[in-house]
Amino acid sequence: MIIRQIHVTPVAFRDPPLLNAAGVHEPWALRTIVEVVTDQGLTGLGETYGDLDHLGKVRMCAQALIGLDVHATNTMYARISALLGAPEPGTTATETGTTTPGPFTVATNPEEETKERTGESPGERTKERTVDRVFSPFEVACLDIRGKAAGVPVSDLLGGRVRDAVPYSAYLFYKWAGHPDEQQPDRFGAALDPAGIVEQAGLLIDEYGFESIKLKGGVHPPDEEIAAIRALHEAFPGVPLRLDPNAAWTVETSIRVGRELDGVLQYLEDPTAGIPGMAEVAAAVPMPLATNMCVVTPEHFPPAMAATRAIGVLLLDHHYWGGLVRSAHIAAMCDAFGLSMSMHSNSHLGISLAAMTHLAAATPNLTFACDTHTPWQDGQDVIQPGALHFTNGAVPVPTAPGLGVDLDRDALAVMNEQYEKCGIVARDDTSYMQRFTPTFTAKRPRW
Numbered sequence: 001m002i003i004r005q006i007h008v009t010p011v012a013f014r015d016p017p018l019l020n021a022a023g024v025h026e027p028w029a030l031r032t033i034v035e036v037v038t039d040q041g042l043t044g045l046g047e048t049y050g051d052l053d054h055l056g057k058v059r060m061c062a063q064a065l066i067g068l069d070v071h072a073t074n075t076m077y078a079r080i081s082a083l084l085g086a087p088e089p090g091t092t093a094t095e096t097g098t099t100t101p102g103p104f105t106v107a108t109n110p111e112e113e114t115k116e117r118t119g120e121s122p123g124e125r126t127k128e129r130t131v132d133r134v135f136s137p138f139e140v141a142c143l144d145i146r147g148k149a150a151g152v153p154v155s156d157l158l159g160g161r162v163r164d165a166v167p168y169s170a171y172l173f174y175k176w177a178g179h180p181d182e183q184q185p186d187r188f189g190a191a192l193d194p195a196g197i198v199e200q201a202g203l204l205i206d207e208y209g210f211e212s213i214k215l216k217g218g219v220h221p222p223d224e225e226i227a228a229i230r231a232l233h234e235a236f237p238g239v240p241l242r243l244d245p246n247a248a249w250t251v252e253t254s255i256r257v258g259r260e261l262d263g264v265l266q267y268l269e270d271p272t273a274g275i276p277g278m279a280e281v282a283a284a285v286p287m288p289l290a291t292n293m294c295v296v297t298p299e300h301f302p303p304a305m306a307a308t309r310a311i312g313v314l315l316l317d318h319h320y321w322g323g324l325v326r327s328a329h330i331a332a333m334c335d336a337f338g339l340s341m342s343m344h345s346n347s348h349l350g351i352s353l354a355a356m357t358h359l360a361a362a363t364p365n366l367t368f369a370c371d372t373h374t375p376w377q378d379g380q381d382v383i384q385p386g387a388l389h390f391t392n393g394a395v396p397v398p399t400a401p402g403l404g405v406d407l408d409r410d411a412l413a414v415m416n417e418q419y420e421k422c423g424i425v426a427r428d429d430t431s432y433m434q435r436f437t438p439t440f441t442a443k444r445p446r447w
């Protein structure tokens, strides 16, 4: 099964004004859709970030994969590494480099970003992180093809599903009623205080049946966010709750909030920046700490696990851990270290939701409900309707061959046109926020 063509299409879709520590979501979210076509006419789908710099890398690397067999993912990874100037897989990295925009709310330069995560000098593997992100959509597309050729779902290629449906959590955001320039509230309305957050939770739970709740924090002073969590606890007794301020707090603030929310939170996600700070907090609060910020590459495991454990829960994300098979290896590592697992999300479409669902279904130790931004897409998608749906907050694992989703070519064309017209080329929550609040800074820690 030789790769003959690869189509790389940037798309944009409407995104509500969701608030976070970095600012606010712009009116359009970007993604890149990858289609791999083989000599036998089989097509596989992948989805990744849409920022221009990343898109350029995906396009450049796509050319280098033509002529390879869809099983040759090691060769694909090596070719992408070489093109992006990363060290050969299996050798020691010696250079620092640039990173593509990824899953982190705050855009920092790579050196500061690494320092923040690990508390150490810039990691030497920044380029490998970029390789993982660029490689991921191609790997997913190849697995889609391999599943179609073998007549089995992707979850079977990952070891087989251990659950028939993957639970997701209601991912709540503080938000404005609508984008200020549009002067029209969106259907989700404003959520700026505990009552608004409880109302939003009610809406998402009614529509999707979610049985866990995550609140994106780091927006209001911590006491207001504690009040929102308490209000959720009261309104939805027994429903597991998580709070994620994206490292907007100092170690002291994190410890205070963690202690105040004893018995209320299932876990506290990235309260503070860096492994050393997280370790200090973890030692002083009653609940486990989770992360998608301070452990994002294998080299972060040893410092995160040393002495006092910095984290108890890892949020997996195949978009930056290098695809589905590499993510399964990370899950094995979590098992070895006794870490629990959940799944991280950014604004995404249905190809990603399908890939996330297959991965979570085939990962026995991923036992916490996963994050998803799906409700915020509000029905917009590049896949044909019907293949994925939520029942009691869970997505039944597709059983059709491959990912089990088909591209809606008309929708792809419309979303590509939206990309061309929307005028956004990279996610920038901070600058968008500063248009309305010029004094806003994404400085961390803020409280």
Ligand SMILES: O=C([O-])[C@@H](O)[C@@H](O)[C@H](O)[C@@H](O)C(=O)[O-]
Residues within 6 Å of the ligand: 018, 019, 020, 103, 104, 105, 216, 244, 246, 292, 344, 345, 346, 347, 371
């Ligand atoms: O969509 C957002 O604003 C989130 O804050 C996202 O960018 C984060 O990467 C993410 O969901 C998280 O868990 O940190």
Ligand SMILES: [Mg+2]
Residues within 6 Å of the ligand: 244, 246, 269, 270, 291, 292, 293
């Ligand atoms: Mg997070």
